[in-house]
Amino acid sequence: MHSGLEARMARLFNRHGDGRAVCMAADHGYMSDVTPNVVKLRSITEAAIRGGVDGILMSPGQAMRLASLFQGRDGPALIVRADWMNMPRLGSANVANAVPQRKLFHQKILTAEQALSLGATAITIYLFLGYGDEAEATGIDSCARFASECRKVGLPCIMEPLAVGGQITGANVVEVLTLGARICVEIGADALKIPYTGDVESFANLCRVSQVPVLVLGGARSDNERDALELFAEGLEAGCHGCLMGRNVTKSPNPEKMMRQLCQIAHEGYSVDEALRGERWEHVRLKATASKCTGCQLCVTACVGAHDSGEFSTHLSRLHIDPVALGQHKVMFCTLCKKCLDVCPTGALKWHDTTGAVELIVEKCTACDKCVEICPTKVIMRSDTSIRFNGTELAWYPIVCDLCGGDPACARICPTEAIFIDERKVIR
Amino acid sequence: MDGKLYRLREFIRVEDKHSLIVDASGGLSLGTLPGLEDFGMATRSVLGIVDGLVCSPGQFRRIPDRTRGEASLLVRMDWTNTLRGSDFVLPPTNVHHLPLLTVQDALDLGATAMVSSFLLGYEEEVEAGCLRNTVQWAMDGNALGLPLIVEVRTTGPRVSIRDKAIELGASYALEGGADAIVLPYPGRKSLESIAAFVSVPWLIKPSHFHQKMGIVSFENAAPELEEAIGLGGAGLWLDHSVFALSNTSVVLQEFALRLHQAMAVA
Numbered sequence: 260m261h262s263g264l265e266a267r268m269a270r271l272f273n274r275h276g277d278g279r280a281v282c283m284a285a286d287h288g289y290m291s292d293v294t295p296n297v298v299k300l301r302s303i304t305e306a307a308i309r310g311g312v313d314g315i316l317m318s319p320g321q322a323m324r325l326a327s328l329f330q331g332r333d334g335p336a337l338i339v340r341a342d343w344m345n346m347p348r349l350g351s352a353n354v355a356n357a358v359p360q361r362k363l364f365h366q367k368i369l370t371a372e373q374a375l376s377l378g379a380t381a382i383t384i385y386l387f388l389g390y391g392d393e394a395e396a397t398g399i400d401s402c403a404r405f406a407s408e409c410r411k412v413g414l415p416c417i418m419e420p421l422a423v424g425g426q427i428t429g430a431n432v433v434e435v436l437t438l439g440a441r442i443c444v445e446i447g448a449d450a451l452k453i454p455y456t457g458d459v460e461s462f463a464n465l466c467r468v469s470q471v472p473v474l475v476l477g478g479a480r481s482d483n484e485r486d487a488l489e490l491f492a493e494g495l496e497a498g499c500h501g502c503l504m505g506r507n508v509t510k511s512p513n514p515e516k517m518m519r520q521l522c523q524i525a526h527e528g529y530s531v532d533e534a535l536r537g538e539r540w541e542h543v544r545l546k547a548t549a550s551k552c553t554g555c556q557l558c559v560t561a562c563v564g565a566h567d568s569g570e571f572s573t574h575l576s577r578l579h580i581d582p583v584a585l586g587q588h589k590v591m592f593c594t595l596c597k598k599c600l601d602v603c604p605t606g607a608l609k610w611h612d613t614t615g616a617v618e619l620i621v622e623k624c625t626a627c628d629k630c631v632e633i634c635p636t637k638v639i640m641r642s643d644t645s646i647r648f649n650g651t652e653l654a655w656y657p658i659v660c661d662l663c664g665g666d667p668a669c670a671r672i673c674p675t676e677a678i679f680i681d682e683r684k685v686i687r
Numbered sequence: 688m689d690g691k692l693y694r695l696r697e698f699i700r701v702e703d704k705h706s707l708i709v710d711a712s713g714g715l716s717l718g719t720l721p722g723l724e725d726f727g728m729a730t731r732s733v734l735g736i737v738d739g740l741v742c743s744p745g746q747f748r749r750i751p752d753r754t755r756g757e758a759s760l761l762v763r764m765d766w767t768n769t770l771r772g773s774d775f776v777l778p779p780t781n782v783h784h785l786p787l788l789t790v791q792d793a794l795d796l797g798a799t800a801m802v803s804s805f806l807l808g809y810e811e812e813v814e815a816g817c818l819r820n821t822v823q824w825a826m827d828g829n830a831l832g833l834p835l836i837v838e839v840r841t842t843g844p845r846v847s848i849r850d851k852a853i854e855l856g857a858s859y860a861l862e863g864g865a866d867a868i869v870l871p872y873p874g875r876k877s878l879e880s881i882a883a884f885v886s887v888p889w890l891i892k893p894s895h896f897h898q899k900m901g902i903v904s905f906e907n908a909a910p911e912l913e914e915a916i917g918l919g920g921a922g923l924w925l926d927h928s929v930f931a932l933s934n935t936s937v938v939l940q941e942f943a944l945r946l947h948q949a950m951a952v953a
Contacts, residue, residue, distance in 0.1 A: 288884075289862040293854040298884035319822050320864030323829055324886060343818050345811060357851030358843070364811035368822045376830070 263413020267380045268449060271336045271415065272472055272500060274313050275526045279495075282314035282474060283307045283518065284452075284505030286340040286383075289318035291347035292357065296509035303514050304328055307335075310518025311526075314338050314380065316503060319369055322377045329378060336380035338417065338503075341369040341405060344385055346423065363390050363424070367401050371408035371416075381415035383452060383503075388439045389424030399446065406447030417474070417503075418448035433461045440469045452476055452503045455490050462497035472500035477507040484517060488531045492524055501525055530666060532680075542615030543665055544683040545578075547590035551677035554580055554588040558669035558678055565668035566661075577660035578638055578669055578678075590678055591636040592669070593617065593660035597687075599630035599639060608659070615686050616662035621646060626653045690832015691866055694799045698739035698759035699867070699888055699921055700947065706890060706922040707943050708739035708869075710838075712763035712802070713927035715743040716770045722930030729930055734758045736939045738922075739799070744788060747796050761836065762798035764788050764824060769806060769842060782809045782843075786820050790827035800834045800867070807856050808843020818863055825864025834866035838892075838924070841871060850877035857881050857889070869924045872911045878918055888921035912946070922946055 272280045285304060288297035296303060304315060304325060314336035317325065322339050329337045344365040348356055365387060374382045384405050386398045402418055409416035420439025422432045433456045440451055450472040456462045466473045475494035477487050487507035494502065502521060511517040520534040533539045559576040566577070578592035599617060600608045607623035608630060610616070631639045641655045663669075670680045699706040711730055713720055723729050727749035730740055734750070734757040741761045742750070750760065765786050768779040784806055793801050801824055805817045821837055828835045839856030846852045853873035860868045867888045870881065881889065893908035912923055923942060929935055 286862075288858045292851065293858045293880065293884065297858055298880065300884065301886065318862035320825060320860075320862045323825065323864055324861075343815065345814070357848040357855050358807050358814075358841075358846050360811055360814075360845075362811055364815045366815050366819060368819055369826070373826050376826070 264410075264415060264449065265413075267336075267413065267415050268472075270380050271314050271338075272450075274336075277526055278472070278500055279525045280313040280336075280472075280474065280501035281311070281518070281521045281525045282316060282336075282338065282501065282503040283312050283508050283514075284316040284476065284503050285321070285509055286316050286318050287505060287509070288321070289340060290344060294510070296506065300509075301325060301328075303509050306513075306515040307508060307518045310515040311522040312518050313501070313522075314503075316340060316383055316505075319373075319377060322379070326378060337378050338381045338383055339369065339374045339377055339379040340384075341371075341374055341382040342366060342384045342401065343368050344387075346387075346421075363387065363394055365394070365398060365401070367405065371405065371412050371414045375412055375414055379414065381417050381450070382409065383417045383419055386418055386420045386439055386443055387424065388420060388422050388435050389427035391424070391426065394424070399442070402443065402446050402448075409449070410447065415449040416447065417450045417452050418443035418446070419452040419476075421454070433457065433465075437461070437465045437468060440465050440473070444469055444471055450474060450500070454478055455494055459493050459497045462494060462499070466498035473498070474501050474503040475499045477502065477504035480506040480510045484511065484520075485531060485535060487517070488520055488524060488534055491521055492531050495525065532666065532671075540680075540682040542683040542686060543662060543667070543680040544595050544615075545592045545660075545662070545667060545670060545678060546681045547592065547678045549587070549589055549677070551675045552580065552588040552590050553675055553677070554582065554586075555674065556580055557672050557674065558590075561668040561672040565663050572643070575640055575643065575658055577640070577658065591638055592678065593638050593662075594636060595683065596635060598633045598635065599657075599659070602629045602633045604629065608657075610686055611661065614662050614665045615683055616665075617659040618661065619657060619659055621653070621656055622648055624653060624656055626655055626657075630657050630659075691828065691834045694759075694832065695834050695866060695888070697799050698761070700738065703947055704888070704921060705916070705946050706738040706888070707736075707939070707946050708741065708761070708890065708922070708924050709733060709737050709929060709939070710741040710763075710802070710924065710926045711746070711930065712741045712743040713770060714746070715763060715766050716768055717775075717927075720927050720930065722932070722935065723927060729935075732936050733939055736936060736943050738943075741802050744792070744796060747798075759799035760797065761800045761802050762788065762793045762796055764793065764801045764803045765820065767804055767806065769804075769809070769840065782806070782813050784809075784813050784816055786824075790824055790831050790833055794831055794833055798833070800836050801828060802836045802838060805837050805839050805856050805860050805863075806843060807839070807841045807852050807859075808846035813843075818859060821860060821863035821865065825866070828866070829864070835864065836867040836869060837863070837865035838869040839871065850874045853877060854880055857885050861885055861887065867921065872915075875914060878914055878920075882918035882920070889915075890922045890924040891915045891920055892924045892926065916946075 312335050316338040345360040348360045422435040452474045523529040523534045562576040581589040605623045607620050611618040640658045646653050737758045740758045743763050767784040825835050837860035841852040850873040869890050871892050872894045893911045
């Protein structure tokens, strides 16, 4: 590999030594209408830098103008948009479209050498799929030229395959994106910027066939910032190397916080919940606000769904909702009171080493029923089935709340946040 | 201080950050223009009044005796037939927009800045070409220290929302690398939006000035200029029609006086 290419790839993807990059796309003013994120570009960029962004995608003009923000040892990598297109302004259906465009126009703007002279660590270019043969061939020609130029000067070329246009349907979009990813790699892309395919499995396949680092993009901004974080977390789970998010960061009410959350997920291994609350808890516990409970039973369904082992039935839920009066409910769940651990004569119940939840060592259990009887919230249930081990058979065994491994499904699904998690600071 | 900033300060005054510029390059597309038949003589009379004078490449030689205290010469980098109307002797059937000079050419001519048009509302290829040229001139200008002024022209038939199109043009010019932007007056609301995101000097072309040709007065353009200056605008950009007036110097003198004294206008 060209040493310049290697160095620049490392600058972008190995700032934290984990091979990942959290980047922000701030090139919207170059192609779409003047939206608030375009108006406040400098302050948004500064906020993203405070949030820890690893790389920022910009137009050539803004890259020249905001060059000072990229300087210094800890400055983010500059990614320059080397092409231009009018796709966001196609059609006249959008009433805000001041100058509607009739056909897709996509062109190369910069050479790789010019991008280098701007201080770029990488360039980004589009490959459009779905607008017909001619547009695809033109795009491939353009991408191939970029790839060749970039190879000569050691500049990483990030290609962005987009499945849009009349040939794209809901049924073929994943296949076309995967095709586009592979074509880009075959042309010579050093990394990809690509939309999420919608599920971990198909995106994992896309990442696998790509064989180069994949940066997932966020698409249109969601009002719920959890959506973007979950998309990113799923992308990482599928094997991508980071993100290049635009509007979900630049249009966020707090770009710095949003960027910090993305960085925590990518570089510090935070879950989405941990990133949202801004801190990592070693152990969690369930808490509830009874007045918020509507009795919808979603938590109960989520609980059995999360523990489905062929015994899918709500009577085996590790929590239950007791009606108290009309419209009033009591949420009964494991409070980690330790009474079951204390009463167990064989030490079959213990605190789980990592989650801090109650754990059953089934080999030690004698099905004496004492834990079931003593549970003050009545959430330890007898299993419907027997269990056999070491030649002995237990007629039943106690089913205890395992806090879903630290991310309880009941709290995650509760629409009114009546049941939620809190930090469990001390285990005794 | 880099070359671009140094040159920008030659025609945007340091003391008030304002500028009065007259574009006399219309002959490139329209031929002989009223008042500009003798280019050297016509422009001679305004050089001491305005801060910048836009010339076509060939007219630079008509202004050989300019002194340093007079207006800076800005060179028109491109040619377009969009200035021609349907009543022109050669009415345009297709829109064309061509680059004429390289940045090195402009520097060799002795220009203080480059001026190019950004056309919106025409064929996709025209707009794309404008963006490509803007970036290339800006990149080369950055290397050679020559600023690029981009004049947004939202005159195409596809413009459906004029003020938004002007905002879009300003954004494109900025993202493309313009060092100063010239805008048609878009209305108060859009001007506020533009002032919020355009981080380079911007000048307005007053609409009243053009609409009421022949009865030009500062009072016509006054509210727009006042708004622009109040929002941080850098000044006024007048086209060749000002030379058609019988009292060009007087009108420009009045503009310059009011602009640089930052007085409340009519």
